[in-house]
Amino acid sequence: MNMSAGAVNTTIDTLREHTNVTSFNLLYELVHDINPLAVIANIVVIVVIILATQAVAKLADRMLESYFIKIADKMLRNRIVMSGDQEAEVERSRTAQLITRRLAVAAIYTFGLMMIILQIPQLYRLAVALLAGAGLAGLAIGFAAKDALSNIISGVFIAVFQPFRIGDYLTFRDEYGFVEDITLRHTIICTWDKRRIVVPNSVVSTEVLTNWSIKDPVSAWAVNFGIAYDANMDLAKEIIMDVAKSHPNVLKDQPITVRVTDLADSSVVLRVLFSVPKRDGAFETGCDIREEVKRRFDSAGIEIPYPYRNVIIKKES
Numbered sequence: 001m002n003m004s005a006g007a008v009n010t011t012i013d014t015l016r017e018h019t020n021v022t023s024f025n026l027l028y029e030l031v032h033d034i035n036p037l038a039v040i041a042n043i044v045v046i047v048v049i050i051l052a053t054q055a056v057a058k059l060a061d062r063m064l065e066s067y068f069i070k071i072a073d074k075m076l077r078n079r080i081v082m083s084g085d086q087e088a089e090v091e092r093s094r095t096a097q098l099i100t101r102r103l104a105v106a107a108i109y110t111f112g113l114m115m116i117i118l119q120i121p122q123l124y125r126l127a128v129a130l131l132a133g134a135g136l137a138g139l140a141i142g143f144a145a146k147d148a149l150s151n152i153i154s155g156v157f158i159a160v161f162q163p164f165r166i167g168d169y170l171t172f173r174d175e176y177g178f179v180e181d182i183t184l185r186h187t188i189i190c191t192w193d194k195r196r197i198v199v200p201n202s203v204v205s206t207e208v209l210t211n212w213s214i215k216d217p218v219s220a221w222a223v224n225f226g227i228a229y230d231a232n233m234d235l236a237k238e239i240i241m242d243v244a245k246s247h248p249n250v251l252k253d254q255p256i257t258v259r260v261t262d263l264a265d266s267s268v269v270l271r272v273l274f275s276v277p278k279r280d281g282a283f284e285t286g287c288d289i290r291e292e293v294k295r296r297f298d299s300a301g302i303e304i305p306y307p308y309r310n311v312i313i314k315k316e317s
Contacts, residue, residue, distance in 0.1 A: 042119050049119070053112030057105045064101045095166050095182060099159030102184050147202070148185070154201035155184045163205070168213040169279045172197070172204065178280070192283075212279035218251065220275050221282040223290055226267030228303040233260070233268060239296045240272045240289075247292075249285045251275045266307045 159182070164170055169178045170189060177191035187204050189197040212219055227236050237258045244256050254275035262269035272289070276282045297304060 045119050046116050049112055049115050053109060053115075056112075057108045060104050060108060061101050064097070064104060095159055095162060098166065098182060099155060099184070103156070106184060147200075150202040151185045151200050154205040155182065158182060158187070158201060158205055164209070164211050164214065168211055170212065171210040172199070172207070217278050218254065218275050219279040219282050220254075220273060221286055222271050222273045223286045224261070225270045225272070225290075225293060225297075226264065226304055227270065227297075228305045229268060231268070231302045232300075233270075235300060236270060236297070236302050239300060239302070240270060240293055243289050243292045243296060244272050244274050247274075247285060247289055249276050249281050249288075251277065265309075266305050 158164070164179055166179050166182060169176070172189060175189065175191055175197055177189045177195075177197065179187060180190040180196065181188040182201075185201065187199050187201060189199065191197060225236070225240060227233065240258045241256065244250055244258075245252065250256065251274070256272070256274045258270055258272045260268060261271040274285075274289075276285050294304070
């Protein structure tokens with residue numbers, strides 16, 4: 001047993017010495033092959049490539065932005081898009097244009113990175129080695145970058161198929177807001193209370209959401225009122241209808257209805273259903289109508305009852 005332990009220790013020491021010698025030889029070869037002038041030249045070239053890449057990316061982004069603006073103006077001047085659909089077409093084009101610009105910028109930066117790799121021999125040899133073992137290396141890199149690639153591909157799909165666009169109003173996971181930005185990685189939703197929800201594109205493209213702006217931005221909205229059982233129901237419906245029709249944000253060319261929707265424990269529930277031009281103004285319009293109806297009910301003597309119960313006490317004979 002002692003001899004075996006001694007042999008193991010000797011073998012470990014031999015491996016350590018061999019490893020140290022090998023590491024020293026590699027380090028010596030690396031340092032020995034370094035040419036100071038070549039290193040300085042490579043650094044200068046890399047700096048030039050970085051500056052040139054940034055300049056070209058900014059120039060390409062500005063040129064694409066200017067080009068897309070000219071195309072949009074030309075479309076409007078030539079009346080390619082009907083006047084009623086101009087706003088929707090502008091938002092649809094804006095989303096596709098933004099993704100196209102960012103893809104172009106990303107491609108330019110990727111090309112610049114490849115040029116930098118070619119200027120560094122160590123990185124170049126590493127890249128060649130990775131390409132030579134593309135099977136295992138590609139699998140490892142693909143697994144590590146699957147989330148990033150999934151987000152980029154989903155971002156491109158969002159730009160092409162456009163389930164939502166920049167400026168659209170959405171309800172996503174019970175959060176209501178509008179799409180503030182779409183990048184290659186994520187989508188930013190600004191909620192009604194000014195919170196920014198950052199959602200990866202791979203998530204938002206696979207989950208169910210409600211788009212209040214797609215196709216027809218007109219939104220229907222309902223407001224409920226409870227009146228007492230002995231109140232004048234016809235007068236109450238007339239007041240609610242009059243208030244809804246007089247509100248400036250309610251569309252008069254859309255149906256406005258007032259119906260009894262429930263006979264609750266303490267009240268008769270009346271619901272007014274109306275339409276507004278956009279979803280973002282529906283909540284405020286409903287609040288205005290609710291407030292004015294309350295005033296009119298008070299003036300007309302129509303009671304909005306509190307919940308109450310009749311308690312019957314029986315005495316034993």
